[in-house]
Amino acid sequence: MSKVDLHIHSKYSDDGEFSVTEILDRCKGLEMKLVSITDHNSVKAVADALECNAGLRVISGVELDCTYKGMNFHLLGYSFDHTRREFSEIEQDIFTQEMGAAEEKIHLFRKATGIPVSIVEVVTAAKGGIITGELIGEIVLAKENASEFEVLKPYLPGGVKSDMPNVRLYWDYFSPGKPAYVPIRYISLPDGIKLIHKANGFSVLAHPGQNLSNHYNVLNKIIAEGIDGIEVFSSYHSPEEKTYFLNVAKQNGLLITCGSDFHGKNKPNIQIGCHGSTLDDRELIENIIERQGSGAL
Template identity: 45%
Template sequence: MEKYIDLHIHSKYSDDGEFTPIQLVEQCYKAGIKIMSIADHNSVKAIDEAKEAAAKLNIKYIPGIEIDCTYNGINLHILGYGIDYSHDDFVILEKNILKQELECSKEKVKLTNMLGFDVDQVALDALSDNGVYTGEMFGEVLLNDQRYNENTLLKPYRSGGERGDNPYVNFYWDFYAQGKLCYTEIVYPTLKEVIDLIKGHGGIVVLAHPGNNLKGKFKIFDEMVELGVEGVEAFSNYHSPETVEYFYQVGKKHQILITCGSDYHGKTKPAIELGECHCTIDEHDIESQLKEYKLI
């Protein structure tokens, strides 16, 4: 199926993104993508740059953001599309989370070293533009540190290893995600607060990659719709065919917006290609929905 729409892309304004907004627009153009959205983590900085570049290449651009939040103890990612991104509320959100991430980064260094490493601080700082250290960065530094070439804990993440397809983000998921050994807690807004924020600024609320966040708890999504979630990223690179079909049918049942997104980051997720959304329907049907929701 052609690559036509990708509504979940990350730029360098996400701590784990590789490319500038303009580079991403150019990549979308080369890939044949006609409708795109950069949805950075808790940040709207990419939007103006990307909108201007997309307009020059005749690409329809939807302003977006991906906000971390919690619901019943589960960490979630909520996509906000079509938002009035010029409002100070989004600046306040980013500053609040950045402040916490800077503190957590110091703790991550200690926790990582407790695994038996001596993290190369210079190499870590070279990867970070703002002092925030992500789990992906720790993975990149350790996997490229010759002192640990034979380290057994890192073996699964090397070429040919069982976690070697997306080594950096897999290292994050295995050690720094919620409930893992190097997890550091950030106080994110609640799902209800994020719904109110996005809707309060004219946006549409969509749950990102639900199969990835709601592992084994898919029924919870029905509660989220009652709370105010207006869409679901049924077509996601992370979803199995069964998960795609489940959330596609759930989306149709609730008569909500059904979207597709690759969650493209670049080097932290090298196995993910731009426009790779596991979409099983004609993407022009998604385009029609986007028009109904006045997003394009």
């Protein structure tokens, strides 16, 4: 297990489980040396981390949903000034869109699966937060009669998708191109890079093996947009992908980072520090510290 993890989600992510304090306490117990909480389109964790003073090295982080060349990507930002209003505006805009799309998501899911789930029970479970595909999955999989629905059996205990049932159901029904997908307008990847740079931070392409979908030719175009690094070591990457992205990063002089994408219950098989890095932690830390901007924690 690595002592560096730059891709962790707190409850400020719509699919995260733990508070910032709980995460930092866990990191401290694991004797982590460098971490970053990178919530989806939210920088609220940065202020919490500042207040925690957990006794370990933490750098500010965020994971922005972006679009580029007709594809969806996740852009990680690090060591930036989290007080810039653009970040809170992005969070509010996406929240508004997601809440507006919630009823349509539920309608499309019912239509595709025949599973009865109401907007009332989903809104109640959301407790004022974003209504996500993972949440809808959690609700229907917890129903007493879930096993009666053939479409849910792969996600139930013992099923082929039971390792991460909520998120796998999301991928199968609510992600782009799937039956219950409702499009959300995200910022463009170039604009995301510019925003992070304007905030004195550095930008990293998250788990490219998961988002490129074998369109590796797009990676060179992303690099040309001015991205600073690649999340080479990810819990989603195969050994071959790690080697490929490591070589790309080295050839282009890009920062090499690592992240587990820890969420908690929605991705129970992903743990902090477990991303398969083959580099020495000291090398990873030195490279990150060297690239830190004035927005660093």
